[in-house]
Amino acid sequence: MDTPSKTGAIFCTPSPSVVINPREYSEEETEKINALREYAESLRLPESDPYYPNETRWLADPGCAERLMRAAKWKLEDGKKRIAATMAWRREYKPDLIPPEEVRVESETGKIILNGFDINGRPIITMHPGRENTKTSDRQLRHLVYVLERAIDLMPPGQDTIMIVVDYRSATLRTSPPISQAAKVLTILQHHYAERLGRAIVMNLPFILSFFYKGISPFLDPVTRDKMRFNPDLKTLIPEEQLDVAFGGSYHYDFDPTIYWDSLIS
Numbered sequence: 001m002d003t004p005s006k007t008g009a010i011f012c013t014p015s016p017s018v019v020i021n022p023r024e025y026s027e028e029e030t031e032k033i034n035a036l037r038e039y040a041e042s043l044r045l046p047e048s049d050p051y052y053p054n055e056t057r058w059l060a061d062p063g064c065a066e067r068l069m070r071a072a073k074w075k076l077e078d079g080k081k082r083i084a085a086t087m088a089w090r091r092e093y094k095p096d097l098i099p100p101e102e103v104r105v106e107s108e109t110g111k112i113i114l115n116g117f118d119i120n121g122r123p124i125i126t127m128h129p130g131r132e133n134t135k136t137s138d139r140q141l142r143h144l145v146y147v148l149e150r151a152i153d154l155m156p157p158g159q160d161t162i163m164i165v166v167d168y169r170s171a172t173l174r175t176s177p178p179i180s181q182a183a184k185v186l187t188i189l190q191h192h193y194a195e196r197l198g199r200a201i202v203m204n205l206p207f208i209l210s211f212f213y214k215g216i217s218p219f220l221d222p223v224t225r226d227k228m229r230f231n232p233d234l235k236t237l238i239p240e241e242q243l244d245v246a247f248g249g250s251y252h253y254d255f256d257p258t259i260y261w262d263s264l265i266s
Contacts, residue, residue: 008256010263012154014117015239020158021120023066029074036065036079043087054096055087063160071194086192095192098146100265106143107264109133110255114147114154114264116242121159122198123151124238130170136181144185148193150264161198163237169204169246190221199237200228203247 025033040059045052058064065083072078090096106112111131116124125147134140151162189197220228234247243249 006252006254008254008259010115011242014121014156015242017239018121022158032076033065033069036069039080040083051091067195089192095145096149098142103143103146107261108257112147114151118163118238121156122161122163123154124163126165128167161196163199165201167203202230
């Protein structure tokens with residue numbers, strides 16, 4: 001039997017078999033979402049500010065207030081604190097304006113790859129700690145944020161969460177990120193990309209690295225912890241044609257840094 005040829009092409013749209021079920025809210029929840037939207041509008045930058053168009057675009061996302069109210073467990077005052085803090089962070093960090101060339105070097109080994117969608121239409125970010133190619137730095141964080149923003153751009157209508165797969169194949173103590181760096185990543189994810197995580201999958205975790213998850217456990221929100229699964233059958237979570245053969249699928253993906261980056265920024 002002939003072996004299917006490998007490809008460097010990535011998937012930027014879900015499989016036709018994907019089914020997305022939009023969320024529904026009660027009348028009381030809708031009232032709180034609308035109240036949070038009105039509050040956020042009262043904080044919006046003046047039109048004269050250079051970042052005004054970007055903030056306006058972010059606030060225009062129908063799911064923005066919804067996600068923050070879910071994260072606040074429907075407590076309006078907590079929702080207000082969360083959205084104010086995230087607006088302040090976005091104004092300073094400007095995650096949607098990170099220049100691609102600033103972080104391109106972080107993509108050259110494929111240690112973080114945005115490619116494919118799960119059975120619910122979630123964009124998949126796959127992390128390969130064993131492919132680490134740079135020293136711990138703020139640029140590593142900015143690369144992750146850049147990929148998160150691109151994943152959001154690729155989300156199909158009705159879906160507003162992502163799937164993260166961490167594959168520890170070939171990872172070592174040397175290539176794994178320090179606890180301090182992992183804590184910074186979790187802070188950004190939980191505080192400024194609230195309710196964006198739909199699934200978190202850990203594959204091939206060697207025993208010697210199990211301490212890493214014990215180390216970051218105190219930083220994990222209980223809701224985030226509940227979304228984590230270790231070594232599940234990925235064939236039940238990702239369409240076969242978009243699941244790499246290494247995980248039991250039929251997708252013979254061969255990472256090519258140039259093809260990947262050009263596809264990501266196009």
